[in-house]
Amino acid sequence: MSLIVDDLTVKLYTNFKKKEFFNVADSVSFSVQNGEIIAIVGESGSGKSFLGLSLMRLNPPYISEISSGNIFVSSPENSEKINIAKLKENKLSDVRGRLISMIFQDPNVSLNPVIKIGDQIIEAILAHKKMKKKDAADIAMHYLELMRIDGKARFNSYPHELSGGMRQRVMIAMAMVLNPAVLVADEPTTALDVKTSLQVLALIEKMRVEKNVSVIFISHDLSIARNISDKTIVFYAGQIMEYGKTEDIINNPVHPYTISLIKSVPALSKDYVPREKLFVIPGSLSQNDFKSGKCRFYGRCFKKTEECLNNISLLKLNGERFVRCINIK
Amino acid sequence: MDDNKKQEVLNISNLSKYYFSYGSLFNVRKNIIRAVDNISFKVYEGEIFSIIGETGCGKSTLSKLILGLTNKTSGEILYKGDILNYNLKKLNLRKKIQIVFQDPYYSLNPKKKIYKIISLPAIKNKMIKKKDALHYSIQMLKKVGLDENYVFKFPHELSGGQRQRISIARSLSVNPELLVLDEPVSALDVSVSAQILNLLLDLHEKDNLTYIFITHDLRLVRHLADKVCVMYGGKIMEISPVDRFFKGPAHPYSKVLLESILAYGPKNILQFADADGNINNINNINNINNINNINNINAGIQKNNRGCVYYNLCSRRQDKCMNNEPELKENEDYRINCFFPYNL
Ligand SMILES: Nc1ncnc2c1ncn2[C@@H]1O[C@H](COP(=O)(O)OP(=O)(O)OP(=O)(O)O)[C@@H](O)[C@H]1O
Ligand SMILES: Nc1ncnc2c1ncn2[C@@H]1O[C@H](COP(=O)(O)OP(=O)(O)OP(=O)(O)O)[C@@H](O)[C@H]1O
Ligand code: SF4
Ligand code: SF4
Ligand SMILES: [Mg+2]
Ligand SMILES: [Mg+2]
Numbered sequence: 001m002s003l004i005v006d007d008l009t010v011k012l013y014t015n016f017k018k019k020e021f022f023n024v025a026d027s028v029s030f031s032v033q034n035g036e037i038i039a040i041v042g043e044s045g046s047g048k049s050f051l052g053l054s055l056m057r058l059n060p061p062y063i064s065e066i067s068s069g070n071i072f073v074s075s076p077e078n079s080e081k082i083n084i085a086k087l088k089e090n091k092l093s094d095v096r097g098r099l100i101s102m103i104f105q106d107p108n109v110s111l112n113p114v115i116k117i118g119d120q121i122i123e124a125i126l127a128h129k130k131m132k133k134k135d136a137a138d139i140a141m142h143y144l145e146l147m148r149i150d151g152k153a154r155f156n157s158y159p160h161e162l163s164g165g166m167r168q169r170v171m172i173a174m175a176m177v178l179n180p181a182v183l184v185a186d187e188p189t190t191a192l193d194v195k196t197s198l199q200v201l202a203l204i205e206k207m208r209v210e211k212n213v214s215v216i217f218i219s220h221d222l223s224i225a226r227n228i229s230d231k232t233i234v235f236y237a238g239q240i241m242e243y244g245k246t247e248d249i250i251n252n253p254v255h256p257y258t259i260s261l262i263k264s265v266p267a268l269s270k271d272y273v274p275r276e277k278l279f280v281i282p283g284s285l286s287q288n289d290f291k292s293g294k295c296r297f298y299g300r301c302f303k304k305t306e307e308c309l310n311n312i313s314l315l316k317l318n319g320e321r322f323v324r325c326i327n328i329k
Numbered sequence: 330m331d332d333n334k335k336q337e338v339l340n341i342s343n344l345s346k347y348y349f350s351y352g353s354l355f356n357v358r359k360n361i362i363r364a365v366d367n368i369s370f371k372v373y374e375g376e377i378f379s380i381i382g383e384t385g386c387g388k389s390t391l392s393k394l395i396l397g398l399t400n401k402t403s404g405e406i407l408y409k410g411d412i413l414n415y416n417l418k419k420l421n422l423r424k425k426i427q428i429v430f431q432d433p434y435y436s437l438n439p440k441k442k443i444y445k446i447i448s449l450p451a452i453k454n455k456m457i458k459k460k461d462a463l464h465y466s467i468q469m470l471k472k473v474g475l476d477e478n479y480v481f482k483f484p485h486e487l488s489g490g491q492r493q494r495i496s497i498a499r500s501l502s503v504n505p506e507l508l509v510l511d512e513p514v515s516a517l518d519v520s521v522s523a524q525i526l527n528l529l530l531d532l533h534e535k536d537n538l539t540y541i542f543i544t545h546d547l548r549l550v551r552h553l554a555d556k557v558c559v560m561y562g563g564k565i566m567e568i569s570p571v572d573r574f575f576k577g578p579a580h581p582y583s584k585v586l587l588e589s590i591l592a593y594g595p596k597n598i599l600q601f602a603d604a605d606g607n608i609n610n611i612n613n614i615n616n617i618n619n620i621n622n623i624n625n626i627n628a629g630i631q632k633n634n635r636g637c638v639y640y641n642l643c644s645r646r647q648d649k650c651m652n653n654e655p656e657l658k659e660n661e662d663y664r665i666n667c668f669f670p671y672n673l
Pocket of ligand 5: 048049050105186
């Protein structure tokens with residue numbers, strides 16, 4: 001296992017003085033093997049980015065904190081196992097980038113607009129490793145080329161001189177350059193067209209095969225998740241709603257939320273009828289849902305019953321399949 | 330099909346838009362960006378005409394040309410037989426064509442209340458008086474499935490889907506006949522996007538509106554379009570009826586596009602035959618070696634002015650394609666811009 005998330009709860013304060021908060025991640029547990037890709041899927045505002053950021057303790061300080069749980073990362077190369085959730089502040093920078101790194105949803109966070117991309121990657125290397133600048137430059141060049149970017153031509157480019165797809169690939173190069181055990185990729189293809197995003201997916205896959213990296217792939221699109229991931233977490237209002245092998249989840253969704261998500265996208269399946277009304281999930285996700293004591297999907301669910309007004313826990317269906325719903329038969 | 334019987338709404342012929350970028354003061358070599366390059370096509374009444382192509386291929390430039398938001402370099406656009414010439418400020422024509430932009434966050438004036446946003450185009454076009462603005466915008470809101478409670482709100486008080494409904498309501502407020510939808514759902518969540526797609530299909534059925542639907546998502550094309558027009562490097566590669574296209578596209582570039590969507594799509598679906606009649610089932614992310622060499626589109630386009638724009642990346646290219654512009658293969662059903670298309 002390269003990552004074990006164990007009962008992680010993250011508080012987000014809506015009013016710090018009055019100690020008003022909600023759990024933006026609520027008792028989240030899952031684990032990722034070396035070289036495994038796990039997708040986290042859910043609507044906008046469900047807390048996916050927050051969860052991803054928290055795994056590196058990059059969740060915004062002052063307004064949020066990890067209130068309980070553990071995040072164990074380990075590298076396949078040596079047996080060190082570190083609990084990021086409990087790590088001292090001054091030890092964090094050693095872990096970030098080296099054991100776990102991230103492609104941020106907002107590209108402005110990862111790339112500095114006024115520094116040439118080659119120099120940015122060199123800086124990232126030198127922050128962790130003592131070596132000559134020239135050697136770091138060679139590594140940077142190597143990673144750019146792994147990402148199929150013409151290193152010689154682009155080393156001295158500024159971010160704005162690259163296309164969206166190229167910038168995305170530079171960010172992957174930068175995240176991968178220290179050979180981390182875990183890569184968190186937050187919506188890495190959302191802003192890209194089909195072909196470019198396929199290219200980015202292929203490169204993530206390549207990193208998995210060649211570097212054995214484990215990937216947390218965050219997306220709001222189940223159909224992208226299905227082809228890149230081994231396992232999928234369907235996430236809603238800070239909670240895991242359904243968790244299991246991606247194939248099982250797509251072919252046999254059990255949770256009403258998962259079923260709703262699948263039905264709201266025009267599919268490419270054979271039995272699909274053009275122009276048939278798409279399913280619309282009524283209502284919308286609100287911050288109040290995070291505080292709700294009943295099933296958090298209750299207000300929008302097509303299967304709700306009175307029993308759903310209780311707190312619903314994550315049930316184990318079989319082996320690796322978990323569902324948070326009491327009306328699954 | 331019976332295109333002859335249907336009324337022609339838009340007839341675009343030899344339309345081009347070039348952007349020029351200059352080198353430094355002393356090196357005044359001009360770079361030409363052929364954003365839209367000698368394009369011709371027709372759109373018929375009540376049709377959903379989709380335009381697909383990767384980023385930078387000229388989709389938005391084309392929609393701006395149709396809307397008169399940018400000047401053309403050459404060519405002609407006929408709207409129901411009339412020349413669209415925006416310099417003459419033919420407001421009457423202009424209001425028959427409206428656009429809905431991709432981003433519902435930036436396309437609405439944040440300082441204006443919803444009813445003002447919706448009614449402004451109608452007031453400008455002298456269709457209604459200022460005092461009727463409120464009443465009128467409530468009617469428009471109903472059309473897009475929102476109630477009157479929204480009229481006094483500001484854009485920031487609405488969700489992404491609601492904002493996109495407002496943009497649609499604003500476009501509908503001048504009774505357009507043709508709506509240009511430039512990636513209307515790509516900034517939205519799946520559940521919100523489902524609402525908007527349903528709404529667009531409803532409006533289409535009720536009012537027989539004609540759509541030009543710009544997207545890079547082939548799933549949407551298949552879901553709602555009648556025809557698909559594939560663009561690459563400012564040119565049209567293929568125009569085909571949607572059914573035919575998804576059975577097996579004819580242009581080499583269309584095939585790559587379709588393969589890339591299939592690589593996303595569910596396993597064991599949508600198989601199609603290649604030129605030799607073999608069934609391809611491309612659903613494995615590892616199978617996409619051909620995608621990896623599609624690095625720099627613009628480099629591919631600029632090197633090659635005389636021949637086919639797709640030459641540098643094409644898997645079926647032959648010597649002939651390098652120096653000759655492909656001929657249009659055309660019948661009433663399709664148009665293919667290629668010397669060596671897949672079986673038709
Ligand atoms: N910096 C912040 N300050 C306060 N609240 C925040 C902040 N960032 C996010 N939130 C809130 O936390 C919740 C989860 O947000 P998060 O960004 O994790 O969602 P997400 O699932 O990544 O959504 P998206 O798909 O839109 O990226 C939301 O209710 C959001 O409004
Ligand atoms: N104002 C401009 N000045 C110079 N070049 C421009 C301008 N607008 C667009 N271009 C260029 O014209 C080409 C076509 O751009 P356009 O915006 O039409 O593409 P698109 O197909 O809409 O792409 P996307 O899918 O990214 O929206 C691109 O190469 C672009 O860089
Ligand atoms: S517990 Fe009830 S409300 Fe929640 S998802 Fe299941 S059926 Fe729906
Ligand atoms: S004309 Fe030639 S180069 Fe162009 S798409 Fe057809 S086969 Fe390929
Ligand atoms: Mg996010
Ligand atoms: Mg565009």
